[in-house]
Amino acid sequence: MPAEASAVRDRPPIGPDPLEPVPYRVVDRRRETDDVTTLSLESLAGTVPVFVPGQFNMLTAYGVGEAAISVSSSRREVGALRHTVRDVGPVTAALCRARPGDVVGVRGAFGTPWGVDGDDLATGDVVVVAGGIGLAPLRGAIDELIHRADPDGGRVFVVAGAREPAQIIFGDDLEDWGRAGAVIAVTVDTAPSNWAGHIGLVTSLLGGVDCDPATTASLICGPEIMMRFTARALIDRGLDPRRIRVSMERNMQCGLGWCGHCQLGPFLLCRDGPVLPYAGEVARLMTERER
């Protein structure tokens, strides 16, 4: 039997402290809506950040705190790392106020990605459904899927919902994606009379998605209620629940599976998520009443 007491000691040396943020400079700032801002960040040391669409970074507003923000960049974009932040508390408020030249701390990238590099999304139709700011974590995946080399010519459908027209984000990206061959459908819950677009729930647009359910995968991101109703609507249309992925959110503090806050049943979302297949356990967890 090996000397197990020393098994603790025989570990490889530990590298830089993963709890210490790396300083990045804000190089660009874009106000998307009155409470959503996209920051473009570059590392002070000039290192190229590594991420896969779907992952998130822990961003530190020095002196205020840290928050988990999804990366909204596509890997086809050279240069700064984009994070789209919604002002919902003191840390995100501070991040939304950050100006070019300000320093923001970055730790990450953490979590499971949407899987655009995997076989499952390499071919076939993909239906992407985004609710509100849920379009931000999906932005990179959508861009990369539209430009994937799929010999079968699988299409990308993007269904985006927002509360009202002023809350729609990435309007120019949606247009670009449409021009690049994706099928784009946008809807709002309410609108002023000069809106000529669709008004209704995102699920009401799914009927117009002309995909072959048996070979279609789906990526969904938005409020939990929207994600589960959308997933169910897609399953009713014949999609395989294992090919439907959702992005789950819980309180994130360390990003490393050590602080225990992001637990969702058997998952530590910073490590086993945020992207998870809708089948089985996740479907049940999304409906379970935690009162």
Add this chain to the structure above:
Amino acid sequence: MRFGSTATIDRRGLDLLIAGLVEAGFETKGPTVRDGAIMPGTILTSADLPAGVRDAQGPGRYRLEQVGNDRLFDWAVGPGSWKAEFFPPSQELWRSTPTGEIASHGPGTGTTPLAIVGARPCELAAMAVLDRVLLDGAVSDPHYAARRVDAFVMVAECGAPASTCFCTSMGTGPSADSHFDLALTELDGDTGHRFLVRVGSDRGAAVLEGVPHAETVPAELAARDRVLAAASDAIIRTIHTEGLARRLADAVDHPRWEEIAERCLACGNCTLVCPTCFCSDVSDTTDLTGEVRRDRTWASCFDLDHSYLHGGPVRTSVSSRYRQWLTHKLSTWWDQFDTPGCVGCGRCVAWCPVGIDLTAEVAALTADDGRAGIGPGRPTDAESGPESTSGEGTP
């Protein structure tokens, strides 16, 4: 002296062993009697250990009794656990300038190595569980590792479990089988007060070499077996662990959770005394100079804001928080870390102010397929005619 060998020492040998550790530069700590309980403290000689003391524990109850003999380990566990040594209740992680230049990396590095004299087997198991959580992920926690990696551990096997112990159900005691440098078993007998010592590492062998010791005779090995057998027999609480994860998952809507919530204060004592609980909060502070400091402090899933999302806490009711704690400890911990989260030390039972007994609750929750609170409603006798539809007053 090598790994796996055994020897026998007496009380004087134990004193010299401890002195040797001190001389080798270790900060030696072990169980001491303090504030009416067994608490971690400095051990310079065996006289600092809890001599002549027994503990009487039950749900919501802990008392130390003086029995006046010179035996050192006839007690089970106190409220403090060794996790505080490696994962302190509050710890500075780093300091930086307002523009993110790290000014200090936190006091985790360069600390004096720790030697634990007299950990319990369940505590060893707890340390192994925390190692899995904090060292075995994609990256290791350097703050935890700083003190843990070089720690010398001498375990004292159990001869006198408390009524709250259930290590036998969790496979963590009363014997110690691994994860120690040296293991002591306090023997009884007419040949004097002696300790059987087993070597668990090369470092332990080296330490033992340096103190007077005798070759262990078969009668002493038999005496150890008797001590452990008697301890196992004395354990009265159990958890039926076979298929437990699934049975708890099936009990998600069990009415028992609400019943527990009527008693549970959500005070979090159980998470404070638990040797495997690892939840922590991270907070940033700044001062007038602009220097930023990040700290990590113990947190509890019983805190209302533990599950806080921007809309508010996810788990608002006490029942959902108790359910989170128990199902994490005994079920989803397996999914997350491939080990059980509970080591059967019984601290949560003793230190719950209202005496909630985890073992009894698990038994109640998994006794049947109880699902309740959902329709189709209790049948009633049909009344003879249409009733008023005012909805008020009629029982």
Add this chain to the structure above:
Amino acid sequence: MTAGVDALVASHPLFAGLPGDVTSGIAQCARNVAFGPGELLLVEGRPADTLFLLRRGRVAIEIHAADRGTLVVETVDAGGAVGWSWLFPPYRWHFDARALGPVGAVAIDAACLRSAMEADDALGRLLVTRVAGVLLERLQATRLRLLDLYGADRAG
């Protein structure tokens, strides 16, 4: 006992005015039930197997999510009915329904009701028309509520 349930079904607004043999047929699938305050009549995701005719008390239609807590969509009083997803596959509830106080209801087994509708076209047509009427009224009301008519952008 069946005679009592018969009368309860026949007198409920959803079935008011229907011929006696029709309501008796429906009553074969029904029983009288009671719920205590806070008890759930239906739970999102579970099999949709019952139509509840409310006779006494008030029920809240709710939906729950971790990021929003429990949201009450609307309430249904005595004289109303709760539970419509039994009409369409996959026969699963889409919302929760909770008794706000003591509730008395007639619980009609959905599978039994569906069989009765399959066996008798006229019954099927009658029931679907009645149900559609209730749903249309609710849809119109929900549309108007969506407009936030009492909202802050009104001057007066």
